[in-house]
Amino acid sequence: MYSGIGYRRGASSTCKILANGNKFLKKVVRWRIGNGCSIDIYKDIWILDKSLDNWHTFVATPEHDNQIVDKLISDGYWNVEELKILFREDLISLICGIQILPNQEDDCLELIHQNFGCSVSALAYKASVQDHSSCFYWECLKNIKLRPRVEVFWWRIFNNAIPTFQFLFQRRIQGEFDCPRGSIATEDLEHITLKCVKLVEIICYLNKWGFGIPNFKSFQECWKWMESYNKGHGYLINIYCSAAYLNWRARNRFLHEGKDDSAMVIATNSVSYASISYMVDKDKLGHWGTN
Structure with missing residues (x-):
């Protein structure tokens, strides 16, 4: 017996995809x-x-x-x-x-994307789950008072609209997908927001200055931290989000101009970005200073 939405109650993900084939496959x-x-x-x-x-x-x-x-x-x-x-x-x-x-x-x-060993049903299910989870994570970040450019960057992250090398490779626009800074790693969304060697170095500087940002191993670990810190530590999340954005901007400068900012400079600018955008008190117009 099938319910009104086209599949049995408690059916597996594969059954749901098969029952609603057009809806799921349209995404991939x-x-x-x-x-x-x-x-x-x-x-x-x-x-x-x-x-x-x-x-x-x-x-x-x-x-x-x-x-x-x-x-x-x-x-x-x-x-x-x-x-x-x-x-x-x-x-x-x-x-x-x-x-x-x-x-x-x-x-x-x-x-749409070149297949890295996943079945078609797995790709379709992954696309549908990403759409649902991105809305949740985006609502979480909307309360952190990110600067406009940083906010747009993270909105693009959640909508898979950042032209990483993997993004371009999957769409057959580019022939390689490794990090352009020389790291032997696929440049995907997880790489530019979590695992980039330069970003890890930036986080190390921030932690030396007493901020205490973890080194995340996965998106899930990062989002769990953001969710738990959202209410009382929005400023800290703001610094992390700003660091990821500024590191991406420095990466583009390196790619197109051959110049790259140092990790210390990016870390300093991350604190500055967050300080300018994050008010101490909603009822006051004062901002936290970089010092």
């Missing part, structure tokens, strides 16, 4: 283009990992309804003139980089 698959006749331009996923009507920088108007990708294709190639009617230059360039398979008559589905 996208269209591979043959003739484009099966793909809605705005509602289906065929560019990177989101449908266009879910892109925050793209606005679809009512006249965009029920438009199919085949209208953008001519003789097995992208019709640039048609693309110019609908999209701007940067998006046109991205679309033109998508391969059309002329020998494949029909469109088919493929995994």
Whole structure:
């Protein structure tokens, strides 16, 4: 007997995924283009990992309804003139980089991310759990008075919208996924927020100054600490979140300019960032000073 939502009470995660296949699989698959006749331009996923009507920088108007990708294709190639009617230059360039398979008559589905040994059901279940947990963690951090740029950085962390090397590799944009600073480790979200050698060094400086931030081994351990410290030690969490953001910013500077800030400088700036944004008393306008 199945309940109204499509699966038995107490059913396993696999059974739930099978019973609600479309709902779960939609998070982990996208269209591979043959003739484009099966793909809605705005509602289906065929560019990177989101449908266009879910892109925050793209606005679809009512006249965009029920438009199919085949209208953008001519003789097995992208019709640039048609693309110019609908999209701007940067998006046109991205679309033109998508391969059309002329020998494949029909469109088919493929995994959005390259598969690192997980089954399709495991990938789908992991995606659904991440969506639920990210909302919980984000609500936790909203009370910590992060500076706007730091808050946006962590919002992007929770929405898997940080272009780490693993992020780019999984989307077939880049050929390698190791840390660009030379560490032999996959640069993923856990790496840039927990395990980066530079971040560990920054935390060591902060702890020498008496802050007492743990070295976390997993996201779960980090979030558990944040949840338990949220009410009385928001300032400490603010310093940690600022350190992760400033380390990511320094990483980008190293990657694009060849210059990297020292761990001590980043640690000092982390304290400064948190001090500016975190008020001692909600009824007063004074801020904690860096000293």
